[in-house]
Amino acid sequence: MTKRKFGLAMSVVLAAGTMLAACGSADKDKNNAGDKSATGNDVGKSEFSIAMVTDVGGIDDKSFNQSSWKGVKEFGEEQGWEKGTGGYDYLQSTGPADYTTNLNNLVRRDFNLIYGVGFLMEDAISDIAAQQKDTGFAIIDGVVDAPNVTSILFKEQEGGFLAGVAAGLMTKSDKVGFIGGMDNPVIERFEAGFVEGVKTINPQIKVDSKYVGAFDKAELGKAEAGRMYSSGVDIIFHAAGGTGNGVFSEAKERKQADKDAYVWVIGVDSDQYEEGKVGDANVTLTSMLKRVDVAVKDISALAMAGKLPGGETKVYGLADEGIALADSRGAIPQDVLDQIDDFAQKIATGEIEVPEFVGKKK
């Protein structure tokens, strides 16, 4: 028995030792951290630093969180900054309750310009911007009216229009599909542009539009894509973030089962060519690029020069390269590409104005 008691005593001593040791190294670590940040400041000393808060979906969502981070990161690297306080950084939100916390955390780390990614962050940013008047903010896809907040919007309808033109010219069944994530004003702009683009090519083409109600439910996207392809749709344009990955897997399965199957997906936000690979083939017709990174770099540069357009709304479209179609890598023949370019020119110069809402302008 004494042996067992000894064992207990030993483990208690060991545990205490570990904990005390942990305390000791905690102090040491704090000092180290202090030193590090001190030297960090000396090395990459910049009076300016930027950070961003992601929406749910994370930094690697292959969609606009990722694209925003790309902008922040590239801007930081161009300036020779390091990731972390005093340079560039991001915090990830796991739910709406995190927005305020994350934004506040970054404010407390003295970042000069903080991006909120996604319209869901409107309320959080407008609250905090009112409290923290010395910090600059920018919101992507949303509008906040405050002197220290810049709102960044995109003309998704213009990119949707080009995607629609591509789909209209490429469809063989005269049936195309649109799959949206949640039904909100941003996603509706994608749909409105797409429908308009298709109808411009041929008013007889049927557009099957569907909102699945979530950005992170690939299985719903897959089921919906399955229904559409089975009903004769041959090209689907998705604006559904992670849900869209399900659209890709459905198309890839069909392509794998039958090499000559005529199924295509038009990707969204970033170039989704990699998503569509099936062996040597690829189901990605093209992708509608929403260059959040371009906007982020643009606004960051302005803010760094002390000219943050606070209280303004900047709208990026085809004309300022905020919106574009990705390289189709041979999926679209040259004569079709020429026609798409033609339309792109007309939109950029304002000759064609694409509606923001579905069914507003025939």
Place this chain on the structure above:
Amino acid sequence: MINIMSNKMINILVPVISIILGLLVGAVVMLISGYDPVAGYTALWDGIFGDSYVIGETIRQISPYILAGLAVAFAFRTGLFNIGVEGQLIVGWFAAAYVGMAFELPKIIHLPLALIAAAVAGALWGLIPGILKAKLHVHEVIVTIMMNYIALHVVNALIKTISGGGFKLDRVQPTASLRSDFLSNLTDFSTLHYGIFVALAMVVVMWFILEKTKSGFELKSVGFNENASQYAGMSVNKNIVMAMVISGAFAGLGGAMEALGTFGTISSMGGFTGIGFDGIAVALLGANTPLGVIFGATLFGSLKYGANNMPNAAGIPIEIVSIIIALVIFFVASGYIIRIGLVRLRKNKKEAK
């Protein structure tokens, strides 16, 4: 030595050892994935107790957890597994946000009205599974899970209709808000609101109903043994319905915390909030007692909120952080194993004497 290992001591030791074990395994996870556990836990601590701001936010996070925990615990005491807390919370959230936004009344009427609306909405959402269980013996687990989905999508549709195609309602009027400048200034602009007092009041209410009233006795009795209760002349059906209604009301109030306090509005949701599901764990950690729920909610709320600071201050990815938090809760929940270990240790000691 015998004194040290008394029952009381074991009751205190078990959760402490559980938490330490959880943290140790969490540290191993951080080491394996190449992060500094000391920096990580320092960040976690600072994220919970670091300054007045985070303390305010931590308390704010705890409030809905208390109510969700009470809801689950209350149904449990009557032998019902209410997985529908999530849905009841969502309809309560909506009801409070709508009443808070749509009416203009003096604060003394408006705020209570919004809270009552949330409780009633949650209660109604609990009433349906309650009636189905009592009258038709449909299992409440199935019904409540399905009611969650119905709540989520009905509320999304209502938000869209009421806001004229938008994705969120207008902010609640200041007269219906639980926010307080006083608490906010006290905690350096945190979103701490009066909801915590509502939550604590409900803890007292639950304790009172269960321990001090005849219906409370009947509810518990049905939970222990339906047949015996029936034989003793109690109406089992009535008690089942009542348990679900009260449980739903607690959950609805949990939604009101978010509607009138934290967010001040409701936005259309792409998925569940998770608070209702976490409420199940909170209730079980607290052994389904009102006081226990406070502890469960405090643990859950602090970890959940403090965890945000780990990516912020220590650069640990949120995915790793989620694993660590889950480990801590896992060990706390399996405290039973540690208890058995301690009791055996004590027995052996007695024998040795």
